[in-house]
Amino acid sequence: MTARRRGKAPSQADVARLAGVSQSAVSRVISGNAATARIPEDTRQRIFQAVRELGYVANPAARAMRGKRTNLLGVHTFERVFPHAREDFYFEFLLGIEERAEETGFDLVLFTSTGSGGSGERGERKIYKDGTNRLNMADGSILLGVSTDRGELARLWYEGYPFVHIGRREVPGAEIPQVVPDYRGASGAIVDRLAELGHRRLGYVREWLEMEPYEDRRAGYAEAVERLGLTDESPGFRGAHGIEADWLDEVAGGAATAIVVESVRLAESLRDQLAARGRKIPDDVSVAVLEAAPADLSGQWDSLVIPRTEIGRIAVDRLQAMLDDPDQRTGSLLVPCPLIPGTTVAAVGD
Amino acid sequence: MTARRRGKAPSQADVARLAGVSQSAVSRVISGNAATARIPEDTRQRIFQAVRELGYVANPAARAMRGKRTNLLGVHTFERVFPHAREDFYFEFLLGIEERAEETGFDLVLFTSTGSGGSGERGERKIYKDGTNRLNMADGSILLGVSTDRGELARLWYEGYPFVHIGRREVPGAEIPQVVPDYRGASGAIVDRLAELGHRRLGYVREWLEMEPYEDRRAGYAEAVERLGLTDESPGFRGAHGIEADWLDEVAGGAATAIVVESVRLAESLRDQLAARGRKIPDDVSVAVLEAAPADLSGQWDSLVIPRTEIGRIAVDRLQAMLDDPDQRTGSLLVPCPLIPGTTVAAVGD
DNA sequence: AGGAGGTGCTCATACGTATGAGCGCTGATG
DNA sequence: CATCAGCGCTCATACGTATGAGCACCTCCT
Numbered sequence: 001m002t003a004r005r006r007g008k009a010p011s012q013a014d015v016a017r018l019a020g021v022s023q024s025a026v027s028r029v030i031s032g033n034a035a036t037a038r039i040p041e042d043t044r045q046r047i048f049q050a051v052r053e054l055g056y057v058a059n060p061a062a063r064a065m066r067g068k069r070t071n072l073l074g075v076h077t078f079e080r081v082f083p084h085a086r087e088d089f090y091f092e093f094l095l096g097i098e099e100r101a102e103e104t105g106f107d108l109v110l111f112t113s114t115g116s117g118g119s120g121e122r123g124e125r126k127i128y129k130d131g132t133n134r135l136n137m138a139d140g141s142i143l144l145g146v147s148t149d150r151g152e153l154a155r156l157w158y159e160g161y162p163f164v165h166i167g168r169r170e171v172p173g174a175e176i177p178q179v180v181p182d183y184r185g186a187s188g189a190i191v192d193r194l195a196e197l198g199h200r201r202l203g204y205v206r207e208w209l210e211m212e213p214y215e216d217r218r219a220g221y222a223e224a225v226e227r228l229g230l231t232d233e234s235p236g237f238r239g240a241h242g243i244e245a246d247w248l249d250e251v252a253g254g255a256a257t258a259i260v261v262e263s264v265r266l267a268e269s270l271r272d273q274l275a276a277r278g279r280k281i282p283d284d285v286s287v288a289v290l291e292a293a294p295a296d297l298s299g300q301w302d303s304l305v306i307p308r309t310e311i312g313r314i315a316v317d318r319l320q321a322m323l324d325d326p327d328q329r330t331g332s333l334l335v336p337c338p339l340i341p342g343t344t345v346a347a348v349g350d
Numbered sequence: 351m352t353a354r355r356r357g358k359a360p361s362q363a364d365v366a367r368l369a370g371v372s373q374s375a376v377s378r379v380i381s382g383n384a385a386t387a388r389i390p391e392d393t394r395q396r397i398f399q400a401v402r403e404l405g406y407v408a409n410p411a412a413r414a415m416r417g418k419r420t421n422l423l424g425v426h427t428f429e430r431v432f433p434h435a436r437e438d439f440y441f442e443f444l445l446g447i448e449e450r451a452e453e454t455g456f457d458l459v460l461f462t463s464t465g466s467g468g469s470g471e472r473g474e475r476k477i478y479k480d481g482t483n484r485l486n487m488a489d490g491s492i493l494l495g496v497s498t499d500r501g502e503l504a505r506l507w508y509e510g511y512p513f514v515h516i517g518r519r520e521v522p523g524a525e526i527p528q529v530v531p532d533y534r535g536a537s538g539a540i541v542d543r544l545a546e547l548g549h550r551r552l553g554y555v556r557e558w559l560e561m562e563p564y565e566d567r568r569a570g571y572a573e574a575v576e577r578l579g580l581t582d583e584s585p586g587f588r589g590a591h592g593i594e595a596d597w598l599d600e601v602a603g604g605a606a607t608a609i610v611v612e613s614v615r616l617a618e619s620l621r622d623q624l625a626a627r628g629r630k631i632p633d634d635v636s637v638a639v640l641e642a643a644p645a646d647l648s649g650q651w652d653s654l655v656i657p658r659t660e661i662g663r664i665a666v667d668r669l670q671a672m673l674d675d676p677d678q679r680t681g682s683l684l685v686p687c688p689l690i691p692g693t694t695v696a697a698v699g700d
Numbered sequence: 701a702g703g704a705g706g707t708g709c710t711c712a713t714a715c716g717t718a719t720g721a722g723c724g725c726t727g728a729t730g
Numbered sequence: 731c732a733t734c735a736g737c738g739c740t741c742a743t744a745c746g747t748a749t750g751a752g753c754a755c756c757t758c759c760t
Contacts, residue, residue, distance in 0.1 A: 009486070009509065011746055022710050027748055038707060055509065057483040061420075062746035064411035065715050072459065072487070101462050107484060108460040109422070112452040134457060136359060137410045137422070159405050361716055372740050377718055388737060412716035415745050 010054040018050040019043075030058065069323070073097075073106040073316065074141030074163075078125050093144060093166060096312025104320060109138045127152045136161060140319045142312075146211070162322045164315045168212040168332065177322065179315045179333050183213055183290065186304045186337040187220030188227075190260060190288045193339065195228045198348035199258040199286060203234035203251060205270060207262045208241045214262060217290045221260055234259075243270055251285060252277035257348050258286040264293050267301060267344075282346035293342075302342035311335050360404040369393075369400040381408065381418070414487070419673070423447075423456040423666065424491030424513075428475050443494060443516060446662025454670060459488050477502045486511060490669045492662075496561070512672045514665045518562040518682065527672065529665045529683050533563055533640065536654045536687040537570030538577075540610060540638045543689065545578045548698035549608040549636065553584035553601060555620060557612045558591045564612060567640045571610055584609070593620055601635060602627040607698050608636040614643050617651060617694075632696035643692075652692035661685050 012026040019026070021043065028037035029047045050056075064070040075097060077090060101108050111125070111134055126149065127135060135141050140162035147153060150171045156163060157174040165178040194202065204221055207214055225232050234256065235244050243266065251259070252274065261267040267289045271281055281287050289303040314335060322328055362376040369376070371393065378387035379397045400406075414420045425447060427440060451458050461475070461484055476499065477483060483506075485491050490512035497503060500521045506513060507524040515528040544552065554571055557564055575582050584606065585594050593616065601609070602624065611617040617639045621631055631637050639653040664685060672678055 013746080023747080024711080024749075025709065027746095028709090031748075038709080040708070043708080055505065057478065057486075059415070059746055060484055060487045061411040061414035062715090063748080065409070065415060065717095065746080066748045067715065070411060070487075071484075098460070098462055107462055107487070110448070110458040110460060112448055112457055134407070134421075136407055137420075137457070155405075363716080373717085374719075374741080375739065377716095378739090380717095382718075388739080390738070393738080409716055412745090413718085415716080415747095416718045417745075418718075 009059065010056045011059070012056070014054055015047065015050045015056050018054065019047045021047065031063075069139050070137070071106050072109050072138040073101050073319065074109045074111055074135050074138030076111045076125070076127060076135060076141050076143050078143075078145035078147045090144065092308035093312040093315075096309035096314075097142060097316055098312075099309070100313040100316035104316065106139075106316075106320075111135065111141075127156060135163070140164075140323050142166060142315045142319060160326075162319060162326070164319045164322070166311060166315050168216060170212060175331055177318060177330050177332075179311050179318060179335060180216075181213070181306050181311065181337050182334040183216040183337065184220035184223075185334070186339065187217045187260070187290055188224040189339055190290065190302075190304070191221055191224035191228065191230070194258045194260075194286065194288065194345065195224075195230060197258075197286070197345065200230055200348075201256045201258075202230055202232045203247070203256040203259040204232060204236035205234070205243055205259060205261040205266050206236040206239075206241055207266065217262060221290075232256075242266070243273060245273075248273055248277065252279050256285070258288070258345070260288050260290060262289075263291045264289055264297065264301060264303070281344050286345040286348075288345050293340075300342050300344070302345040303340055304337045305340050306337055307335060359409070360406045361409070362406070364404055365397065365400045365406050368404065369397045371397065381413075419489050420487070421456050422459050422488040423451050423669065424459050424461055424485050424488030426461045426475070426477060426485060426491050426493050428493075428495035428497045440494065442658035443662040443665075446659035446664075447492060447666055448662075449659070450663040450666035454666065456489075456666075461485065461491070477506060483511075485513070490514075490673050492516060492665045492669060510676075512669065512676070514669045514672070516661060516665050518566060520562060525681055527668065527680050527682075529661050529668060529685060530566075531563070531656050531661065532684040532686050533566040534570035534573075535684070536689065537567045537610070537640055538574040539689055540640065540652075540654070541571055541574035541578065541580070544608045544610075544636065544638065544695065545574075545580060547608075547636070547695065550580055550698075551606045551608075552580055552582045553597070553606040553609040554582060554586035555584070555593055555609060555611040555616050556586040556589075556591055557616065567612060571640075582606075592616070593623060595623075598623050598627065602629050606635070608638070608695070610638050610640060612639075613641045614639055614647060614651060614653070631694050636695040636698075638695050643690075650692050650694070652695040653690055654687045655690050656687055657685060 012030070013023045016023045016026045025039060025043070026047055029039055029044050030051070060070070075094070079090075098108060135156070141164075143153070143163055143165045144167070147165075147169060150169070153165070153169065153176055154171045154174045157171070157176050163177070165176055166180075168178055168180040169176065191202070202225060204218075206218065222237070224230075225237075235247050247255075250256075259270065261270060267287055270287060274281065274285060279285055287302070289301045291303060292306040292308075293301045293303040314333065318330065318333065322330070362380070363373045366373045366376045375389060375393070376397055379389055379394050380401070410420050410422070425444070429440075448458060477485060485506070491514075493503070493513055493515045494517070497515075497519060500519070503515070503519065503526055504521045504524045507521070507526050513527070515526055516530075518528055518530040519526065541552070552575060554568075556568065572587070574580075575587075585597050597605075600606075609620065611620060617637055620637060624631065624635060629635055637652070639651045641653060642656040642658075643651045643653040664683065668680065668683065672680070
């Protein structure tokens with residue numbers, strides 16, 4: 001047995017010939033909705049018989065060309081999808097996207113071709129490459145990651161391409177549809193909890209990045225501090241990055257009883273530097289982290305859960321809603337991030 | 351500023367109108383090879399200008415229909431790609447596939463739509479679903495995973511669709527192109543090593559599965575035992591699955607000095623049951639595992655490395671070779687699996 | 701008998717791209 | 731001046747599918 005030589009898959013026309021009907025009859029039977037197709041059972045059977053005999057399968061490209069959906073859902077990540085390190089970032093989003101795509105009968109296109117040419121480059125990916133946008137290969141796309149070039153997003157939006165961005169990204173003049181973890185709310189909730197436990201003087205340690213997800217955290221924190229009438233004079237609260245030694249000395253002296261930190265990395269550093277000053281967490285200072293702690297550290301830091309899988313699923317659903325109703329240009333959707341208790345926050349004076 | 355309303359992406363015809371040329375001129379400039387297109391520089395520029403102005407991008411469906419490449423590389427997994435168990439099977443293969451696809455300018459399409467309808471099902475995916483084979487949306491595909499239905503593979507091969515299977519899978523009558531970890535060679539090498547260390551009486555513990563990858567291991571092991579004139583009367587060697595208590599008693603009594611095990615899972619069970627009989631690894635019995643140990647156990651078990659990333663890359667390259675030369679119907683390619691030393695194999699009598 | 705309405709299809713065309721064939725023009729050559 | 735080659739395009743068509751329009755035939759009703 002030898003493979004049929006690569007030429008010509010059978011078409012509807014072939015099927016039609018074999019069944020002794022016209023091509024359009026075949027089309028009607030195979031894919032036409034039963035309503036418009038008034039074809040009696042015996043003809044149907046003859047056609048299906050011919051289909052089986054020839055091993056006919058519909059050509060999706062041709063089908064797509066008739067203005068039907070391609071049933072392809074694009075996924076554009078601004079960095080490599082399967083990274084060596086930091087695999088946790090994309091992975092869970094993709095998990096949800098894949099699940100939901102499968103459930104709704106879509107295939108996923110991972111756009112990788114838009115890397116910046118040479119292989120050794122920074123791995124940063126662009127949507128538009130030499131004036132061509134591969135994204136509309138798919139019915140719509142989910143965008144994911146750290147998009148440095150907002151112009152691209154603006155253009156995509158302007159062109160009316162249906163897409164959903166995961167994570168908040170503000171682009172002036174464009175109201176891009178996005179699914180956003182509610183860092184702001186979660187940060188506020190963490191402050192609420194600290195206040196409940198009797199903490200009045202707080203501190204804040206911020207990362208170096210100036211992107212929206214961090215802005216949200218900072219806003220939520222500042223808002224809650226204000227609302228509850230707490231005090232914070234930490235450098236991070238005023239905009240300084242990282243941990244300052246002077247301030248640590250003050251904290252060790254009791255200037256703050258609870259500290260909110262933007263990342264596990266910084267929290268660990270904080271822990272070590274406090275330890276060096278003879279202060280323990282949570283006995284002397286409570287610490288909460290505004291990030292999802294990795295699985296092996298979960299249950300340790302008081303932190304938050306980013307429901308990434310759920311966000312991926314939601315993004316798919318919103319995209320599909322946009323496809324079904326093109327006029328529906330929805331804005332942001334906030335997804336709550338529950339707090340997860342750990343062992344680094346305690347009531348004041350315990 | 352409002353988004354362009356979602357009607358009709360611009361076509362070559364639109365570009366042509368704007369540039370004042372014919373559609374075919376546009377086609378020639380954009381995608382025709384320079385040889386056949388005798389279009390002077392200024393017209394080219396005018397056309398490209400119009401392309402930019404309209405944001406034209408080629409319709410892949412139409413292009414595919416004309417028999418051109420879509421630059422889409424299919425990935426069909428017979429189970430879900432992003433499983434919950436993270437260290438899983440697929441991840442590293444995909445890593446390599448993605449890297450290589452990016453380097454060679456292909457996008458990846460993950461075929462998820464072929465799941466068996468309802469969401470709660472077994473998650474087993476089919477290639478052919480209600481008479482349509484979505485795979486030929488892509489230029490070619492990489493198949494990956496535990497394909498239960500060999501008929502599908504046979505049919506795909508018969509139809510001349512270009513694909514590469516990762517992992518060995520025998521289909522009678524079809525010579526399917528595949529990239530295969532050399533379990534057979536690795537198993538032999540492990541026996542070689544044991545023999546070098548003075549072991550003469552071996553044992554073998556097999557998994558329950560009867561699929562090719564395990565057959566390869568068993569063949570390699572049996573072959574080496576025979577070749578080196580060693581002895582093995584273990585139940586696993588004769589075909590029994592799992593670990594038998596009677597035999598364990600014999601081993602504890604010195605019937606075998608080294609045992610080759612098909613999985614870490616079984617090896618751990620073996621270790622515990624030997625311990626219960628007062629025997630230690632490797633002091634009393636050496637144990638080697640014919641599987642890649644998870645990262646956190648690496649350096650512990652004597653085991654082997656499955657170069658998954660590399661295999662993914664190779665699969666992409668082979669597929670591309672097939673695309674470039676459709677007559678090239680290559681068979682299996684073996685990829686060596688190096689042994690990785692651990693602490694569970696020792697010289698006899700140490 | 702004549703019309704209405706239904707059945708079982710076929711015809712023709714559109715979708716967007718690629719490409720072989722060919723047409724009108726210009727400049728060079730014999 | 732006639733011929734010819736090359737240039738710069740256009741024309742026409744094919745790819746496979748979906749679908750509105752319509753045709754021929756039949757049945758039923760008045």
